[in-house]
Each structure stands twice: as structure tokens, then as C-alpha cells.
Amino acid sequence: MSDIIVCQGLTKQYGIRKVVDNLDLKVPENIVFGFLGPNGAGKSTTMKLLTGQIKPTAGHAQVAGADVTRNSLQARQHIGYLSEMPNFYSWMKGQELLEFAGELFGLNPPTRRARAKELLQLVGLADAGGRKVGAYSGGMRQRLGIAQALVNRPKVVFLDEPVSALDPLGRRDVLTLLDNIRHEATVFMSSHVLADVDRVCEQVSILDRGRVIAAGPTVELKERFALPAINLEVEGDPAALERLSAALRAESWLKRVTPGEPGRLHLELTSAAQAQEAGQRVPRLVSELGLSMRSFQSAVPNLEDVFLQVVNRDERGNAEPTRPEVRV
Structure with a gap:
């Protein structure tokens, strides 16, 4: 599988602040790729760099074989883009x-009429093509934006927070x-709705303070970073x-206790090695307090678990180095 996006040393600096910091990245073609990070991490700035809307301070990037940092007009022939808050003529x-x-x-004219009809069919708006955009629902407007x-x-189509609203x-x-459209174009999407990214993205990169702090197939990242949980x-x-x-929160082998619906608790262990101790200690505590245990199951890790783990690591200064090149 060839790479459709290649970044090397991509940097964007405003004054003394580096919004994107020496970013290396490769994205294979024909996948849905998730670009994640907390607010202010540099996601939107990176997307503007990759779509030729702004120039980098240093480094370069290629999209579909075209150098977007040196010849953005040529690169834009291969790029589609939808901003977070698109404005259409209502x-x-x-x-x-x-x-x-x-x-x-x-x-x-004939080509664009045919293409419009084709796209309306693709995004499920074939019956709404004759209606004014001002009468569209939010979901319809977003599908029209993707069209x-x-x-x-x-x-490559770049989508900035396509589902958040x-x-x-x-x-x-x-x-x-x-x-569905991954067969027509590589999808590069940013989002803070991690469950949605987990559902459709085969690979992700997590950005924080302009640097990639984790990258790879979602399945591998879950295995690598998500803490075992019950x-x-x-x-x-x-x-x-x-x-x-309260008793569980006092246990050293538990990292976090998160309450859910009445009677339900999500327990994050400090390491996989603590699973045996949890299996012995939790039932004992439940019995000692006169409670009945209805279920005790290992939790399936998700992308939110990965995100919280790696961002917290980075805040503590323990993130893995981002160089040499991060490849996804």
C-alpha cells in the first residue's frame, strides 16, 4: 500500500510559539485516517498546511505526489476539504x-451536472437535490458538504470535525x-468524538502541542497503551x-474507579500484572460489605482509553519521542 500523504519536518511557528512542531507523518491511501488531539494541539493548523491554505515555517509535505508546500495550486487539484463550520448559500x-x-x-456544464447528480446519490440526498440548502437539517448539510x-x-479529502455538531x-x-467513500478517496478526518473515530478509522495519529505522541493502527494502539480494566x-x-x-479507590493496584449506572463501576488497573489480585480482592470486598456481585468482566479497551493514557503521559513529560519519523 503506497503513501498518499508524506510530511517531513513540517513546522508552523507564530512568533516564538510552534503550533506544529517538526511533524513527520505518512498516511497510506484508501483508508479513513483519524487525526486526534486535545483543543489547541495543532490539528486544524496541520490540516491547513496539508491543504495549502497556509505556508509552513519549515519542512514540506506531499499530498497525492504533489508538493503542497511549494506548489499548492497543483496539489489542490487532488484535494477535497470540508471545514468544521461550512457556510453554504442557503x-x-x-x-x-x-x-x-x-x-x-x-x-x-454537462460534466458538472452529471457529477452533482452522482454525488447526491452517493451521499443519500438524491431526493433532496431540488430543495434549498437552507431547509436542510444539520446532517443533510454535512453530507452535502462532503459531496x-x-x-x-x-x-484525499480532508474533513475537520465532520460529525461533532x-x-x-x-x-x-x-x-x-x-x-463508503474510502474506495473513492483517502479520508483524513479530525474529531474529538473518539467513539466515532474508533468506529471508522483504521489508523490514527494523536497530536499534542504540535507533536505526534502516538500513531498506528487503532487495534495496535489499544493493545499498546490502553490499561487493563474491569x-x-x-x-x-x-x-x-x-x-x-471508597475502598476500591484506596487500593494501590487500581488507577481509576469510574462510576456508571447505579451499581456499576469501571475499574482501571495500574498494569496487566494486577489482574489476578483484582480477581481475588474485588469479590472479597463486595462480600465483606454485604453486596451481591452480578457481573465481573474484563473491559474491552477503546480509543478514549488510549487517548487519555498517551495525553496524560505527554503532560507528565513521559511521552515517547516522535523522532525518527512516525509512520502510520
Whole structure:
């Protein structure tokens, strides 16, 4: 599998502050790639660099074989982009808006009409192409935005927070769409909705303070960084449940105790080596407090577990070095 995005030493500095700091990155083609990080990590700035909207202070990047840092006009022929808060002409119909986008890319009238119809079908808006965009729901507008990002048949489409403002139904529809369009273009998406990234992204990079602090296939990152955990469910007197939580928080082999629904606790262990001790100690505590244990199961790690672990490591100054080159 060849790489469709290649960054080397990419840096963006404003004054003395490095927003993107010596970034090396490679992204394979035809995948959905997640670009994660806390607020202010440099995600949006990196996407602007990769789409040729701003120039780097140092380093360079190639997208679909074109050097976006030296010849952004050539690179943009292969790029589609949807910003976090897209603004559309509300008086335009969906079909008209896509044809207008096609005109901006130099498509002739028959070609842009056909492409608009094709894209409306792709994003599930074939029956809404004749309606004004101002009457679209949030999810419909987002799918229309993805359609306009695909008008020029890009090899890479960059999506900045494509689902963050949507309700669960709208998010589901957009995520399904992203999973489908990977066959047409590589999808590079930033998002803080980690469950959604976990669902559709095969590979991710986590950025913090302008540096990549973790990168790789999502499955491998979970195995590497997520702490072992247990989902515990008990029943009994509420006061005893509170005492159980307090007792567990005092145990040195537990890193974190997170309450869920009544009677449910999520226990994060300090290491996999503590699993045996947990298996002995937790049932004993439950019994001593007069509670009944309904379930005691190992938890499946998720991307949020990875994110919290690696960002906290970085804040403590224990993140793994980002050089040499981070390859995903």
C-alpha cells in the first residue's frame, strides 16, 4: 500500500510559539485516517498546511505526489476539504451548489451536472437535490458538504470535525458515508468524538502541542497503551455501594474507579500484572460489605482509553519521542 500523504519536518511557528512542531507523518491511501488531539494541539493548523491554505515555517509535505508546500495550486487539484463550520448559500438548491463547486474546478456544464447528480446519490440526498440548502437539517448539510469536497474527484479529502455538531442519527449517517467513500478517496478526518473515530478509522495519529505522541493502527494502539480494566456490577444497599467505591479507590493496584449506572463501576488497573489480585480482592470486598456481585468482566479497551493514557503521559513529560519519523 503506497503513501498518499508524506510530511517531513513540517513546522508552523507564530512568533516564538510552534503550533506544529517538526511533524513527520505518512498516511497510506484508501483508508479513513483519524487525526486526534486535545483543543489547541495543532490539528486544524496541520490540516491547513496539508491543504495549502497556509505556508509552513519549515519542512514540506506531499499530498497525492504533489508538493503542497511549494506548489499548492497543483496539489489542490487532488484535494477535497470540508471545514468544521461550512457556510453554504442557503438560497441555492443542493444540485445548484454542487454544480457551482464544479464550475469553480473548471468542469464544463454537462460534466458538472452529471457529477452533482452522482454525488447526491452517493451521499443519500438524491431526493433532496431540488430543495434549498437552507431547509436542510444539520446532517443533510454535512453530507452535502462532503459531496462538495468530492466534486473534483480528489485523491484525499480532508474533513475537520465532520460529525461533532450532529445528533446521533446524523452522526451515524455521516460515519457510514465516510466508510463508503474510502474506495473513492483517502479520508483524513479530525474529531474529538473518539467513539466515532474508533468506529471508522483504521489508523490514527494523536497530536499534542504540535507533536505526534502516538500513531498506528487503532487495534495496535489499544493493545499498546490502553490499561487493563474491569466492568463490575453489584447490587445492594446504596450506602454500601459508596463504601465499596471508597475502598476500591484506596487500593494501590487500581488507577481509576469510574462510576456508571447505579451499581456499576469501571475499574482501571495500574498494569496487566494486577489482574489476578483484582480477581481475588474485588469479590472479597463486595462480600465483606454485604453486596451481591452480578457481573465481573474484563473491559474491552477503546480509543478514549488510549487517548487519555498517551495525553496524560505527554503532560507528565513521559511521552515517547516522535523522532525518527512516525509512520502510520
